[in-house]
Amino acid sequence: MDFDLPEEMQSLRESVRRFHETEIAPALPDYEARGEFPREIVRKLGEAGYFGAAFPEWLGGSEAGFLAVSVIAEELSRLAPELGYCMNMQAMTCPYTIYNWGSDSQAEAHVPDLISGRSIGMFALSEAGGGSDPAGAMRTTARRTGDGYLLNGSKMWITFSDAADTGVLFAKTDPEAEHRGISAFIVRPKDYPGYHADPIPMSGLSQALRSCAVFLEDFPVPEENRLGAEGEGFRIAMNALEYGRLTVSARLVGLAQAALDAAVSYANERVVGGQAIAHYQMLQERIADSVVAVDAARMMARQIGWTMDQGRTSTRVASRAKYLATKAARLAGDTAREVFGGYALSDEYPVKKLNAYIDMLTVGEGTENVQRVLIAQDVLGIKDANRHSLRNRLRNQT
Structure with a gap:
C-alpha cells in the first residue's frame, strides 16, 4: 500500500502553488479592497482546469478524478482561503449535481461554463431556522404554472449568490409532503425577475467572495430546468x-x-x-x-x-x-x-x-x-x- 501521492497529483499540487504566485497573490488584494467579486481570477482557475477534475472530457473536464479534487481544494484553501469556496460552487456541489442528476442536454447547457469559470455557480439549500435539517425545515415553495414554476421564499448562507449566473436551488413542490415534497431546480438569477441577494456581514471573511440571504418572489423557472423528478430533491x-x-x-x-x-x-x-x-x-x-x-x-x-x-x-x-x-x-x-x-x-x-x-x-x-x-x-x-x-x-x- 502506497501512501504517497501519485506523481501526477504532486505535479497538480505544485501547479496550484505556481498559479497562486502568478495569478492570485498579485490580484486578489485589489478585489478585496474594492469588495468586487474576482471573476477574472475564477475564470483563470477554470481555464487552468482546476474545476474540471471530476468531469468527463465531453463537458470540458479532465476525468482526473475525486482524489485530484481533494488535492486541489486543500492546496487552494491553504494558499487563498477566500477562493476555496470555488471548489464547491465551481467544481462540486453546483456543477456536479447538474451533471449527476441532469439530462445530457442540461449538463451540456450549464456544466462547461461553470467548470471553465465563465459562469459563477451557487448551491441554495439552507434556510433561516433550518439548522441541521435544512431540507425538513424548508419553507420555499415552487408552484406549477403553465410552462414551469414560480418560486417564493428565502434562502440563507448562500455562497456567491450575489454574483451567481447559474445555481441549483431546492424548493417544495408539495409543502405537505415534508422531505418527499422537495424538488431541485437549475436557476438563472440574472435571466428573470424576482430574485434578490443581500450579502451577510461576517467579520474576518472576504468582502469580495460572500455568502448572502436570497429572496425569491414569483421567480420563474422553466419546467426543463427541473433536476430529476418532482419530489426527488x-x-x-x-x-x-x-x-x-x-x-x-x-x-x-x-x-x-x-x-x-x-x-x-x-x-x-x-x-x-x-x-x-x-x-x-x-x-x-x-x-x-x-x-x-x-x-x-x-x-x-x-x-x-x-x-x-x-x-x-x-x-x-x-x-x-x-x-x-x-x-x-x-x-x-x-x-x-x-x-x-x-x-x-x-x-x-x-x-x-x-x-x-x-x-x-x-x-x-x-x-x-x-x-x-x-x-x-x-x-x-x-x-x-x-x-x-x-x-x-x-x-x-x-
Missing part, C-alpha cells in the same frame, strides 16, 4: 452534500496546514527570555498535537476521493473525514492563536482570517454534532451510514 440534496464533504474536508485540512505553518514560522522568529519560543516545551506539545491531527485528517480527506474514484459509496468515510478535519483545523487554529498571542488579532498576520474560515467550514456540510450522530448510529448498528448508494456518474455508478 431531498435525495439529490443529500447526495450533493456528500460530494461537498469531499471538498470541505480537504479545505479544512488546507486551512489547518496554513495555521500550523504560520505557527511554526512565528515560533522560530519570536524571541522571549533570550531564545525563540519554539524551544519552550508546552509550545512544542501543542505543535506536535497539531501536526499529528492535521496529517491524520489529510489521510481521511484523501480517502474520500479515493473511495469515490473506486465508484464506491463514501458516506461513512466522508462523515468521519469531515468530523476529523473539523477537529484538526480547530486544534491548529487554536495553536496558532496561542503562539501568536495578541498578534493573532492583527490583520498583519493570517491567524485571524484562517480561524474565521475554520469556524465557517466547521458548520458547512454538517456540524460536528451531526457527524457524531451519523458516526455513532453507524457503529452502534442503528443506521448503516452507507445504506443509500451514491450516484457517481463519472464512474457510471448509481
Whole structure:
C-alpha cells in the first residue's frame, strides 16, 4: 500500500502553488479592497482546469478524478482561503449535481461554463431556522404554472449568490409532503425577475467572495430546468452534500496546514527570555498535537476521493473525514492563536482570517454534532451510514 501521492497529483499540487504566485497573490488584494467579486481570477482557475477534475472530457473536464479534487481544494484553501469556496460552487456541489442528476442536454447547457469559470455557480439549500435539517425545515415553495414554476421564499448562507449566473436551488413542490415534497431546480438569477441577494456581514471573511440571504418572489423557472423528478430533491440534496464533504474536508485540512505553518514560522522568529519560543516545551506539545491531527485528517480527506474514484459509496468515510478535519483545523487554529498571542488579532498576520474560515467550514456540510450522530448510529448498528448508494456518474455508478 502506497501512501504517497501519485506523481501526477504532486505535479497538480505544485501547479496550484505556481498559479497562486502568478495569478492570485498579485490580484486578489485589489478585489478585496474594492469588495468586487474576482471573476477574472475564477475564470483563470477554470481555464487552468482546476474545476474540471471530476468531469468527463465531453463537458470540458479532465476525468482526473475525486482524489485530484481533494488535492486541489486543500492546496487552494491553504494558499487563498477566500477562493476555496470555488471548489464547491465551481467544481462540486453546483456543477456536479447538474451533471449527476441532469439530462445530457442540461449538463451540456450549464456544466462547461461553470467548470471553465465563465459562469459563477451557487448551491441554495439552507434556510433561516433550518439548522441541521435544512431540507425538513424548508419553507420555499415552487408552484406549477403553465410552462414551469414560480418560486417564493428565502434562502440563507448562500455562497456567491450575489454574483451567481447559474445555481441549483431546492424548493417544495408539495409543502405537505415534508422531505418527499422537495424538488431541485437549475436557476438563472440574472435571466428573470424576482430574485434578490443581500450579502451577510461576517467579520474576518472576504468582502469580495460572500455568502448572502436570497429572496425569491414569483421567480420563474422553466419546467426543463427541473433536476430529476418532482419530489426527488431531498435525495439529490443529500447526495450533493456528500460530494461537498469531499471538498470541505480537504479545505479544512488546507486551512489547518496554513495555521500550523504560520505557527511554526512565528515560533522560530519570536524571541522571549533570550531564545525563540519554539524551544519552550508546552509550545512544542501543542505543535506536535497539531501536526499529528492535521496529517491524520489529510489521510481521511484523501480517502474520500479515493473511495469515490473506486465508484464506491463514501458516506461513512466522508462523515468521519469531515468530523476529523473539523477537529484538526480547530486544534491548529487554536495553536496558532496561542503562539501568536495578541498578534493573532492583527490583520498583519493570517491567524485571524484562517480561524474565521475554520469556524465557517466547521458548520458547512454538517456540524460536528451531526457527524457524531451519523458516526455513532453507524457503529452502534442503528443506521448503516452507507445504506443509500451514491450516484457517481463519472464512474457510471448509481
